[in-house]
Amino acid sequence: MKKSTLLIFLFSMSMTQALRAADTLWWSETMPHAEHGSSQHSHGGPVEIRRGIYHKNLWLRSGDGPVDAKYLDGAVSGRILLTDANGETKELSGGNVHGSYGVNFAMPDEGFYNLHLIRESVVDGARQLTIAKSEPLKHSCREGHDHVKPLMAPKRSSQVPMEIVRQRTADENFHSLLGYGDTASFLVLYQGEPLAGAEVTLHTARGWRNTVRTDAQGIASFMMIRDYYPPWHEFERRHRQDYVVHASHTTDDAGTTDSGSYTKTRYLATLNGSYYPSTRDYRSYAYGLLLGVFALTFTGVAVYFYRRRRQHRFHEVRFDEKN
Amino acid sequence: MKKIRDAINGVDLRRFRFLLQLFFFVLLVYGGYFAVNLGQSLPTFACGFNDAGRGGICYLLPLQHQLAMSWGTLFGWAGLMVLQGFLFFALWFFILNKGWCGYICPLGTIQDWITSLRTRLGVRYSRYTEGQFRRLSLIKYLLLALMILIPLGIGGALLPHDMGTPFCDICPGRMIIPMFTGDFSQLTIDFSTKTTMVMTALGMLVTGLFLAGAFFKKRFFCFFCPMSALHYLLSKPALLKLKKDGAKCTRCGDCYRVCDMEIREIADEVKEPRIMQDDCIMCLKCVAHCPEQGALKATFAGIPIFESTEQGFIKRMTKGHHDEHKPQ
Numbered sequence: 001m002k003k004s005t006l007l008i009f010l011f012s013m014s015m016t017q018a019l020r021a022a023d024t025l026w027w028s029e030t031m032p033h034a035e036h037g038s039s040q041h042s043h044g045g046p047v048e049i050r051r052g053i054y055h056k057n058l059w060l061r062s063g064d065g066p067v068d069a070k071y072l073d074g075a076v077s078g079r080i081l082l083t084d085a086n087g088e089t090k091e092l093s094g095g096n097v098h099g100s101y102g103v104n105f106a107m108p109d110e111g112f113y114n115l116h117l118i119r120e121s122v123v124d125g126a127r128q129l130t131i132a133k134s135e136p137l138k139h140s141c142r143e144g145h146d147h148v149k150p151l152m153a154p155k156r157s158s159q160v161p162m163e164i165v166r167q168r169t170a171d172e173n174f175h176s177l178l179g180y181g182d183t184a185s186f187l188v189l190y191q192g193e194p195l196a197g198a199e200v201t202l203h204t205a206r207g208w209r210n211t212v213r214t215d216a217q218g219i220a221s222f223m224m225i226r227d228y229y230p231p232w233h234e235f236e237r238r239h240r241q242d243y244v245v246h247a248s249h250t251t252d253d254a255g256t257t258d259s260g261s262y263t264k265t266r267y268l269a270t271l272n273g274s275y276y277p278s279t280r281d282y283r284s285y286a287y288g289l290l291l292g293v294f295a296l297t298f299t300g301v302a303v304y305f306y307r308r309r310r311q312h313r314f315h316e317v318r319f320d321e322k323n
Numbered sequence: 324m325k326k327i328r329d330a331i332n333g334v335d336l337r338r339f340r341f342l343l344q345l346f347f348f349v350l351l352v353y354g355g356y357f358a359v360n361l362g363q364s365l366p367t368f369a370c371g372f373n374d375a376g377r378g379g380i381c382y383l384l385p386l387q388h389q390l391a392m393s394w395g396t397l398f399g400w401a402g403l404m405v406l407q408g409f410l411f412f413a414l415w416f417f418i419l420n421k422g423w424c425g426y427i428c429p430l431g432t433i434q435d436w437i438t439s440l441r442t443r444l445g446v447r448y449s450r451y452t453e454g455q456f457r458r459l460s461l462i463k464y465l466l467l468a469l470m471i472l473i474p475l476g477i478g479g480a481l482l483p484h485d486m487g488t489p490f491c492d493i494c495p496g497r498m499i500i501p502m503f504t505g506d507f508s509q510l511t512i513d514f515s516t517k518t519t520m521v522m523t524a525l526g527m528l529v530t531g532l533f534l535a536g537a538f539f540k541k542r543f544f545c546f547f548c549p550m551s552a553l554h555y556l557l558s559k560p561a562l563l564k565l566k567k568d569g570a571k572c573t574r575c576g577d578c579y580r581v582c583d584m585e586i587r588e589i590a591d592e593v594k595e596p597r598i599m600q601d602d603c604i605m606c607l608k609c610v611a612h613c614p615e616q617g618a619l620k621a622t623f624a625g626i627p628i629f630e631s632t633e634q635g636f637i638k639r640m641t642k643g644h645h646d647e648h649k650p651q
Contacts, residue, residue: 052400141388142389142401142404144363145363146360171374171375232514235515235516236515237513237515237516277515279508279511282513282514282515283508283511283512283513283514284511284512284514285507285510285511287511287512287524288510288511288512288523288527289510289527291512291524291527291528291531292498292510292527292528292530292531293531294528294531295527295528295529295530295531295532295535296531296532296534296535297531297535298531299531299532299535299536300535300538303449303535303539307449
């Protein structure tokens with residue numbers, strides 16, 4: 001083995017050790033280091049476009065929510081699976097992406113891609129399976145919009161023991177954005193079946209969190225709160241904020257792995273997403289209707305008076321026939 | 324054959340046009356509910372903002388989107404996509420020429436319905452003077468130029484990106500057509516940036532002006548429509564044509580009097596057989612109201628499909644008066 005390869009291996013191993021086994025892991029689309037530049041906006045979030053092909057960067061973060069989660073500098077053990085828009089799954093390897101650990105992959109086809117990290121560890125006699133999922137979207141308006149409907153349905157993976165599936169709304173399309181005041185629903189699947197009574201927590205970008213349990217259909221719902229209060233001149237309607245959802249489930253499964261024996265198994269699934277200011281935050285019906293009614297009334301009244309001004313009272317002119 | 328021709332030439336054009344307009348209104352405003360999708364290159368105001376019901380999309384929306392791409396992209400491979408969209412637009416247009424305005428445009432149909440309301444209320448309509456007509460007629464070309472130049476300026480980073488679809492921002496179709504499917508979300512002012520605030524406010528002012536204007540003036544908005552200007556630039560090779568035989572014209576002026584667009588040339592021009600002007604909406608009311616045999620005609624690919632006849636004129640003029648002449 002070359003000396004440099006050995007050094008990289010040892011560094012990676014040391015960083016893997018620094019990441020505690022019980023840490024919550026989740027994917028993030030937000031670039032960790034601003035000095036590496038910014039990505040281009042697309043309807044599926046930030047992307048890099050190389051020779052017309054969209055490439056997505058996702059970074060792995062450790063911690064409960066966006067406020068305090070760390071980006072990772074070294075490699076992370078576990079399998080990374082990418083299911084593309086056509087439903088084909090392949091294994092990816094992570095690496096240094098713009099200074100932190102993450103993955104980069106091409107998204108040539110329109111639709112949702114599913115990325116899973118499956119990581120297993122045994123700590124204090126308990127086996128922990130962490131399944132970090134991300135569901136990036138590739139959409140360009142240049143591809144048209146006629147093909148969107150069949151591609152909206154979420155994918156389910158048979159290769160992960162537990163996962164969170166974001167539920168679609170009835171009128172959702174590739175341009176739909178989750179806004180403040182909207183309700184986001186998540187289906188928790190365990191071994192491919194809806195899991196009732198699972199504890200699900202949502203963390204928002206500024207640290208607000210809420211925990212609920214899944215209902216009989218395995219669904220947990222959250223209303224997104226407003227947590228963006230800039231001065232008006234700094235307001236951005238496309239201000240993207242990360243949220244992350246955790247779901248956990250513990251079973252009495254016991255056994256032995258390379259890391260040791262365990263008497264119970266804890267599954268921890270995460271799913272990241274983005275939310276934006278609601279249109280209700282910056283659109284006003286009152287002012288719109290006021291202006292419309294003003295223009296309508298003003299024009300109507302102006303035409304009425306214009307017509308009245310042009311009407312001349314009848315003046316009879318009499319001619320004296322004698323003259 | 325002669326009987327069929329006489330039946331067509333004697334058709335009740337008002338009724339025929341009302342039914343056809345209604346059909347196309349339903350197709351373009353509610354067609355989406357019936358899985359109708361005529362694409363996004365339609366040469367008429369099938370509003371793309373009518374998300375749920377649209378049966379196709381007005382070409383001006385994708386055109387502005389495409390022209391707002393960065394210059395590197397627009398003048399590279401994406402330019403082919405813009406040309407492809409324009410080609411589809413032109414192909415649609417060549418079939419019906421400006422008949423898209425007179426028979427298919429949902430915004431035109433709404434204006435005709437407002438005109439019917441005014442007629443029923445007994446309010447008289449307004450006409451422009453010749454000077455006003457000449458000046459106002461130029462506005463559509465100005466709007467067309469701005470509609471192309473502003474997105475190009477955005478693509479070149481010379482103008483703010485939130486001005487992306489400038490004509491759609493001020494088009495009353497964006498506000499009015501989605502309302503027919505219960506979507507009132509466009510009746511708002513967008514305060515997210517100064518540009519969007521100004522553009523959406525302008526849009527609401529134009530909408531108010533449109534409703535009042537269409538009440539007093541037939542086809543009020545069509546004088547300012549950049550789609551109409553774009554149509555005229557492409558109208559020469561179109562299949563549907565309006566022709567005039569000047570030798571048969573007596574210059575009675577009936578055609579001018581019934582013209583919603585007040586096109587004077589339809590009565591005055593006796594030399595040029597291609598009589599269609601830039602403001603024409605090809606409603607063919609002029610043909611229906613002409614009493615001279617073959618003086619005005621609509622042709623499709625050179626074949627006359629509807630022409631003025633004395634019998635047709637008399638039949639249309641006496642419609643509703645038959646009972647008066649029947650023996651008691």
